[in-house]
Every structure is written in C-alpha cells, then in structure tokens.
Amino acid sequence: MDKVIIAQNLSLAYSKDETIINKANFSIDSGSFVFVTGASGSGKSTLLKSLYGALKPIEGSLVVGGVELCGISSKKLNFLRRHLGIVFQDYKLVKEWTIEKNIMLPLIINGYEKSITQSQVDSLLKHVKLQHQAGKYPLELSGGEQQRVAMARALAHNPILILADEPTGNLDDYSSQLIWNLLEGAHEQLKTTVIVVTHHIPETIKIDYKHYHIEFGDIHEVV
Amino acid sequence: MKSFKNHISLVIALVSILFSLQVFTIVERSIDAYKENLAQNYSLVVVSQKTLQKKELLDKITTLASIEQLSPDNVIKKLNTGISKKNKELLKVTLPKFYKLQLKIYPTPLQLQRLQKELLRYPYIVKVETFSNTHDTTYKLLLLFKNVIFILSLSIVLVTILLIFKELRIWQFKHNERMSIMGLFGAPAWLRSAVLFRLAIVDALIAFGISFVIFSYFSSSAWVSEQFANIGISVIVFDKVYDSLIMLGVSMTVSVLLASFIVLGHKEEV
Ligand SMILES: Nc1ncnc2c1ncn2[C@@H]1O[C@H](COP(=O)(O)OP(=O)(O)O)[C@@H](O)[C@H]1O
C-alpha cells in the first residue's frame, strides 16, 4: 500500500534545549483515517506543523506525499501545500475577508474557475450550516462557527491529505457530529487521507481508523 | 466602511506629500516669474567716455538684454544757467555718455559683481552704477522666502514619512497575517503580495485623484490668480500634464516602495 507519510528518526524542536518529538518512526497509509491523541503540550500541533512544512525537522527524514520535507525548496513546498487541507487549532481565518472569501482561498490559489469556485463554496456553506453567514467577517462569528468555516476551507479543493488540529475543540455535540460526518464523507467518497488531532475519539465513528498517541516525545500506535 | 478605513491613512499621507511638493513647486515658479519681472525693471547705469559699440558688447556679455543711451539733455538742462548755444553743443560732446543696461536675468549679488568687473575692464568705461543696496535686499528677501517654504515643505514631508513608518508596523502586522495564511495554503509569493500591491496602487491613484482635483480647483480659482496679479506675475499653478505626471509618479513610487518594504519584511511564523 502507498504511504502518504513516512517519518524516520524524526526529531522536532523549537530550540536546541528542548526536543518536542524525539527520533520518532511511523508511516501512514494512503487513504487511511488516523486519530492522534496526547496530553496538552505533548506535541500534537507541533507534529502537524512539521507535516505541512512550517517547522523543519532538526533530525531525521520526513516524506509527505512523496516529497522529502528536509531542505525542500519553497516552490516545492507551495506545490505540496496546495494539495493539503489544514484545519488549524487557532483557525487562522483572514479577518478582513468574508466567510465566503475565506473558504474560497484554496480554490483561488489552485486556480479554479469562478463558477466552480462559487458552487463549491455554496455547497460547503450548506454542509457546515453557515449559508446565512456567507457575507459576514470571521470576528462576527462565534468560535464554533469560525471552526466550521476553517473546516469548510480545508475541504474546498478536495485535498489528498487533511490535517485537522482539534477540529471539534470548540463545538457542541451537534456541530461536532457535523464535522465528523464531513471528515468521514471525504474519507469514504474521495479516499482522502485524514489525520485528526483530538482529545476524544468519537464513539459514533463507523469507519476503520488508526490511533497514534504522543507521549514523552514519542509517537506510538495504540492497537 | 471597512475598506474605507483600510485606505484612509495611506491616502492622507500621500496627499499631504503631494500637496507640499506642489506648493513648493508653485512657490518656486512664482519666485522665478517674479525674478523675471524684476529683471525687466532692473537696470544698470554705465558712464563711458566713448560711444559704446552696442553690438560688440551684447555679443561679449551674454547676460545683457539691451543697451540704451540716455540723452544728456536732462543733465545739461540742470546746468542751464546762461550757457550759450555753442557752448552747450560743446558740452554735449565732451560730457561722458550715459547708458542704461538691461539684463536678461535677475542677477545674484555675485553675478552682479562679476558683471561690474567685466564692464570696468573697458578703459573708457569709468563708472558702473549697480544700485546694489536695493538689489541686495530684494534678492535676499526672495531667497529667504524660498528657503522658508522649502523648510516648511520638507518638514511636512518628513513628518508624514515618520507617520507612515509608524503606520507601517500596523500594516505589516495586518498583511503579515494574511500573507502567512495564504502561504500555508501554498500561494506563491506573487499571489501573496498581490493584494498588497493592488491596495498600494489603488491608494496611490486615489491620492493622485484628490490632489488633482484640489490643484485643478486652485489653478482655475479667481482668488488665486488675483493674488499673483497683485504682484504683477502670472504663474502656472498646476500644469495638468507635466505636474500630473510628476504627482502620479511620486505617489506610485512612495506607495509601491512601502508595499515592497512590507513584503520584504514578511516573516513566516511557526
Ligand atoms: N512557536 C513555539 N515556540 C516555542 N515553543 C513552542 C511553540 N509552539 C509550541 N511550543 C511548545 O511545544 C510544546 C508542544 O506544543 P504543542 O505541539 O502546541 O502541544 P499540543 O500537543 O497541545 O498541540 C509545548 O511545550 C509548547 O510550549
């Protein structure tokens, strides 16, 4: 089976004194659904940052989508990122853009046609139940609503790999279920690889999934 | 409303820069026009023992505009106390010749000194009257006026630039966030900064438009032309082609330069 991520001897750190991930080895199959858990501060977000190339490994090798991220050129990194769908823990919505424009961002970057962009955004807004907020700005929405916008943006361009950092962290049960359904849908219908950082693996999840746990700088599979 | 707020601070800064530049240009033009005016009214008087070769002198000293002999009759009339007609004729011949010299330019005191020396090199020229006292005062007054306006315009431009740099940090922060987010979704550098450059160009155009309207109004205002007419000059307050191009150029340059600062100062956050 194809591997979408291969990490060998991977170490991550923000400074020399403190390694967050220490010589981790793991690989993730293409088309799989993966939960990542771990105590707060254990390095879950840090791991995701390395996967989308915002944090360069200090040691080891990290291959994502067939591309080695150590010493990658910015042109190649941009190319890779255009095929990722990321939900950031702090959402990272553009404040001066409307909800609609925010969701459009990956479509614009990938050069989609205007008509396709619009219909795609309309359908996503419906899926995350925000069709009445399309013209509002991020700061006019609640935290949970912003999180749904971030989710819609991550799905907009049918990415090959979705990286979601606590995407239900701020949501009530009903909205959380909405998000899980979307991620499951993308996984089932489009064979998208999904990696979700979360505190609780939902009981309602119907599909096969893998579960990795981060502890003391180590990443290991929970079977 | 939101986009209005995005534009207003840079537009105001740009307009104030364009405004002080144009005011300085207008002052410079008025002073030049006024100098020309002065040059027309200003003349030297030369006393010569011989008839001057006008053509030769005009060729040699290029700043001279015209040479005109003053009739000695006035002088003689003052001495007219029982001098016979014959003696009067004799006096007319022996009396030195007086000439009024006009210049093409309004000279600086230094130019005036040189001119005087040059004229006195001719052995038959015995005296050159430059009326230098009044000339000096007028000239220095003009210079003072120009310098004051220059310092004023310069300080407005400097203060504006300082304000812009203060604002720049805020803009940098604001645009940095958007550019980082676009980068995280794989936008190439040109696309990341496109919004910023478009904003900069639009702001430059708005600032230019506002200045264009203001100065077009000034240049057609009766009150303004009356002020210039009062001191006997006519000045081009705003040349709709030449001045417009300069304004547009300055506005675009400042604005695009600022945008480039922001783009170059952009750092991706971890
Ligand atoms: N930008 C940063 N600079 C320095 N240290 C950081 C940064 N972000 C996170 N850390 C540290 O790295 C460790 C792991 O953080 P993080 O990956 O965000 O944890 P979590 O598992 O809660 O997502 C924490 O000790 C945190 O303080």
Ligand SMILES: [Mg+2]
């Ligand atoms: Mg985290």
